[in-house]
Amino acid sequence: MPFPVQRLRRLRGSESIRNLVRETRLDPSQFILPLFVCPGEGVRREIGSMPGNYQLSIDELVKECAEAQSLGIGGVILFGLPETKDEMASGAYAEDGIVQSAIRALKRELPRLLAITDVCNCEYTSHGHCGLVVDGDVDNDRTLEWLACSAVSHARAGADIVAPSDMMDGRVGAIRTALDRNGFQKTPILSYAAKFASVFYGPFREAADSTPQFGDRRSYQMDPANGREAMREIELDLEEGADMIMVKPALPYLDLICQARERFDVPIAAYQVSGEFSMIMAAARNGWIDEQRAMMETLTSIRRAGAGMILTYFAKAAAKLL
Numbered sequence: 001m002p003f004p005v006q007r008l009r010r011l012r013g014s015e016s017i018r019n020l021v022r023e024t025r026l027d028p029s030q031f032i033l034p035l036f037v038c039p040g041e042g043v044r045r046e047i048g049s050m051p052g053n054y055q056l057s058i059d060e061l062v063k064e065c066a067e068a069q070s071l072g073i074g075g076v077i078l079f080g081l082p083e084t085k086d087e088m089a090s091g092a093y094a095e096d097g098i099v100q101s102a103i104r105a106l107k108r109e110l111p112r113l114l115a116i117t118d119v120c121n122c123e124y125t126s127h128g129h130c131g132l133v134v135d136g137d138v139d140n141d142r143t144l145e146w147l148a149c150s151a152v153s154h155a156r157a158g159a160d161i162v163a164p165s166d167m168m169d170g171r172v173g174a175i176r177t178a179l180d181r182n183g184f185q186k187t188p189i190l191s192y193a194a195k196f197a198s199v200f201y202g203p204f205r206e207a208a209d210s211t212p213q214f215g216d217r218r219s220y221q222m223d224p225a226n227g228r229e230a231m232r233e234i235e236l237d238l239e240e241g242a243d244m245i246m247v248k249p250a251l252p253y254l255d256l257i258c259q260a261r262e263r264f265d266v267p268i269a270a271y272q273v274s275g276e277f278s279m280i281m282a283a284a285r286n287g288w289i290d291e292q293r294a295m296m297e298t299l300t301s302i303r304r305a306g307a308g309m310i311l312t313y314f315a316k317a318a319a320k321l322l
C-alpha cells in the first residue's frame with residue numbers, strides 16, 4: 001500500500017528520530033590519520049595544499065600522535081621524508097631510516113597507539129618512482145626486494161601493521177615471506193590492493209615530496225576505468241596473504257568499495273586521499289561549501305559503501321565532532 005499510507009517523512013521528523021533510525025554511524029576508532037615525518041627537531045611545517053597537515057619532526061610527531069590517541073583515533077599511518085634520496089631508495093629500508101626511527105620513538109612514548117607504516121619507495125628515490133627504474137620503467141621483481149626489506153625494517157622497529165602501496169605484482173607474497181622468515185609472523189599486512197593512478201594524489205606528492213621526475217605511475221597503478229581488474233587485484237593480494245585490503249582513492253571509487261564488501265570477507269579500508277581532502281578545504285575556504293558537513297557526509301558515504309576503516313586527513317577534526 002503506497003502513499004498516503006506510506007510516508008517515509010514520518011521517520012525524518014526530528015533529530016531524535018533520525019538518530020534512532022540512522023543506518024550508518026561513524027566512530028573515531030574507524031579513522032586512521034596519515035602523518036608525514038621529516039628530519040630535524042621542533043619542525044612543524046604546514047603543507048600548503050593541505051591546511052592543518054604538517055611535515056613533522058619526530059618530537060612533533062609524538063605530540064601529534066598523543067593528541068590522536070586522546071581523541072580515540074584508531075591509528076596512524078606514517079610516511080617518511082628522508083634526509084637524502086637516491087636511485088636505490090636506500091632510506092626506505094635503512095634500519096635507522098626516518099620512519100623506522102619514528103616508529104621506535106612512538107612505541108617508546110605511546111606504546112598503545114596503533115602504528116601503521118606505508119611501505120613504498122617513491123618518497124626515497126631521486127626520481128620519485130615507486131621502485132628501481134630500468135629502461136624508463138619500474139622493474140617489478142627487483143623492487144620486491146626493497147619492499148620486503150622495508151617491511152621487515154618497519155616491523156623490527158615496532159610497526160603494528162605494514163601497508164604496501166607500491167602496486168608491484170607479488171609484493172604481498174614477498175613481504176609475507178620476508179616477515180615470516182624474520183620472526184614477524186604476527187605482523188598483519190594491510191594491502192593497498194586496488195590503488196588507482198589518480199589525479200587526487202597531487203597534494204600528497206607536495207607533502208611527501210614524491211612527484212615522479214619523469215613520466216607517471218600508470219604502468220603500475222590501476223587505470224581508473226577498471227572495476228573488474230580491481231577485484232582481481234584484491235583477490236590476488238588475499239591469496240598472497242593480505243590480512244586487510246584497501247581501495248584508494250575513496251569517493252570516486254565507492255562502487256568498488258561496495259563490490260569488495262560483498263565479495264570478500266576481510267576488513268576493508270578506504271583512503272580518502274589528499275586531493276579529496278584539499279578540494280573540500282579549498283571550497284570551504286572560498287565560502288562555497290560547509291567544511292564540517294562536507295567532511296561528515298563524505299566520511300559517512302565511504303562507511304555506507306562498506307569501508308570499515310577510513311584513512312583520512314579529517315581524522316582529528318571528525319573525531320572532535322563526534
Ligand code: PBG
Binds near residue numbers: 118166
Ligand atoms: C605512495 C603513496 C601515495 C599516496 C599514498 N601512498 C602517492 C602516490 O602513489 O603517488 C597518496 C595518498 C594521498 O594522496 O593522500 N606510493
